[in-house]
Amino acid sequence: MPVKTIIEPFRIKSVEPLHWTTRQERQGLLESAHYNLFLLRADDVLIDLLTDSGTGAMSTAQWAAVMQGDESYAGSRSFDRFRESIQDICGYTHVIPTHQGRAAERILFGITCKTGDVVPNNTHFDTTRANVEFVGAEAVDLVIPEGRQPASMHPFKGNMDVAALESLIERVGREHIPLVMLTVTNNSGGGQPVSMENVGQVSAVCKRHRIPLYFDACRFAENAWFIKLREPGYSSRTPKTIAQEMFRLGDGCTMSAKKDGMANIGGFLCTNDDLLAQQEKDLLILTEGYPTYGGLAGRDLEAIAVGIQEALEEDYLRYRIASTAYLGTHVASKGVPIVQPPGGHAIYLDARAFLPHVPAEQFPGIALACELYLEGGVRSVEIGSLMFGAAAQMDLVRLAIPRRVYTQSHIDYVVEVILDVWANRENIRGMRINYQAPFLRHFTAHLEPVGTELAYRLPVPPGPAGI
Numbered sequence: 451m452p453v454k455t456i457i458e459p460f461r462i463k464s465v466e467p468l469h470w471t472t473r474q475e476r477q478g479l480l481e482s483a484h485y486n487l488f489l490l491r492a493d494d495v496l497i498d499l500l501t502d503s504g505t506g507a508m509s510t511a512q513w514a515a516v517m518q519g520d521e522s523y524a525g526s527r528s529f530d531r532f533r534e535s536i537q538d539i540c541g542y543t544h545v546i547p548t549h550q551g552r553a554a555e556r557i558l559f560g561i562t563c564k565t566g567d568v569v570p571n572n573t574h575f576d577t578t579r580a581n582v583e584f585v586g587a588e589a590v591d592l593v594i595p596e597g598r599q600p601a602s603m604h605p606f607k608g609n610m611d612v613a614a615l616e617s618l619i620e621r622v623g624r625e626h627i628p629l630v631m632l633t634v635t636n637n638s639g640g641g642q643p644v645s646m647e648n649v650g651q652v653s654a655v656c657k658r659h660r661i662p663l664y665f666d667a668c669r670f671a672e673n674a675w676f677i678k679l680r681e682p683g684y685s686s687r688t689p690k691t692i693a694q695e696m697f698r699l700g701d702g703c704t705m706s707a708k709k710d711g712m713a714n715i716g717g718f719l720c721t722n723d724d725l726l727a728q729q730e731k732d733l734l735i736l737t738e739g740y741p742t743y744g745g746l747a748g749r750d751l752e753a754i755a756v757g758i759q760e761a762l763e764e765d766y767l768r769y770r771i772a773s774t775a776y777l778g779t780h781v782a783s784k785g786v787p788i789v790q791p792p793g794g795h796a797i798y799l800d801a802r803a804f805l806p807h808v809p810a811e812q813f814p815g816i817a818l819a820c821e822l823y824l825e826g827g828v829r830s831v832e833i834g835s836l837m838f839g840a841a842a843q844m845d846l847v848r849l850a851i852p853r854r855v856y857t858q859s860h861i862d863y864v865v866e867v868i869l870d871v872w873a874n875r876e877n878i879r880g881m882r883i884n885y886q887a888p889f890l891r892h893f894t895a896h897l898e899p900v901g902t903e904l905a906y907r908l909p910v911p912p913g914p915a916g917i
């Protein structure tokens with residue numbers, strides 16, 4: 451008989467206390483943090499869903515591997531284990547360790563791209579876009595139209611629009627496209643998966659035009675699980691063979707091991723191109739470290755070597771995706787607007803539909819995220835008008851689930867908090883900015899509620915002059 455209750459496929463051996471605060475305390479804490487949840491102390495958060503990156507819990511096998519770490523500067527056996535474990539899944543010739551994903555991006559784009567070049571992706575993650583633009587190239591998002599509509603129910607909303615890719619190549623010329631990238635799953639597009647069929651089609655276009663195809667592979671295991679669940683012909687395959695098949699269709703990848711590497715830090719860069727690998731290792735030595743550690747400790751390499759295999763375990767993936775979907779379907783069934791269908795690592799609330807009385811210029815995502823904290827000590831992150839300014843196509847609040855950290859009752863609690871906020875949505879006011887930095891303003895901005903009948907009553911002292 452199929453089991454209906456989702457249970458965690460692990461027992462808990464080490465625990466970390468959570469800190470309770472009262473609503474009144476949270477009101478004061480929000481004011482002190484200028485209504486910017488990045489500026490809170492983590493100890494003042496009860497359930498922290500700010501990110502799934504580097505926030506996971508390691509297994510006993512990973513902690514045991516940590517003790518095996520070989521901290522030799524060069525030729526460490528921990529690097530051999532790291533490379534072998536990654537090659538077992540990805541199959542690429544060269545594996546270059548980096549301290550996290552964006553370091554892999556900087557090295558890849560720094561070497562392959564120049565001013566005037568164009569990099570297509572289904573949707574660039576913010577660091578990926580920034581690293582492409584930093585070297586003067588243009589980052590172009592080519593996700594299918596369904597991927598831009600929060601309520602549409604396509605099973606693979608992370609797919610790339612293949613016809614749009616063809617016409618981009620025709621328009622700018624293949625010599626200006628150093629590589630094509632596919633982000634699996636598509637984080638900035640709601641954590642939505644990419645189908646194997648789509649990977650195959652993109653790969654065929656790239657081969658025809660002799661353009662390398664790279665994966666932004668942060669959540670490759672969750673993507674493999676969605677393919678198993680949703681794509682015809684894959685239901686009896688293991689997530690590992692699905693991931694292997696996907697990687698074979700490409701020429702390399704960048705990876706933040708803080709996601710499906712199940713580690714708290716680390717990343718890597720892979721390629722089959724010998725000449726490129728040599729250039730990448732030279733740059734790595736300049737900025738990250740020697741190619742057998744790349745800015746990581748030997749114990750980090752060990753944790754990743756074990757974690758990346760654990761991320762592909764069926765029991766783990768079944769629980770992970772079911773638990774995320776549980777959160778999404780429970781709030782959606784009460785009318786809460788979310789990006790559908792639920793993503794792999796996170797649920798995204800559609801703040802514009804949640805708070806239709808708050809215009810985009812009053813940051814509905816920030817207003818909603820602050821209210822979730824005020825109501826129940828839950829920290830989330832706005833992905834919308836504060837993060838992207840006028841370019842924001844949606845105002846979302848992302849609730850990202852750390853791996854193996856929270857139990858099902860924690861998720862039930864989050865459902866309860868969201869529904870309480872939903873019931874009180876008409877009283878939530880918009881926000882205005884008192885201070886903003888010239889770039890990446892969402893990390894440090896100071897805000898305060900709009901209007902006299904403030905949701906949070908006390909006025910916020912103005913920050914430095916805004917830009």
Ligand SMILES: Cc1ncc(COP(=O)(O)O)c(C=O)c1O
Nearest residue numbers: 503550551552575577637668706
């Ligand atoms: C899709 C995607 N690419 C790249 C990165 C960057 O990785 P890191 O934070 O390790 O630099 C992230 C991090 O969240 C991500 O989600």
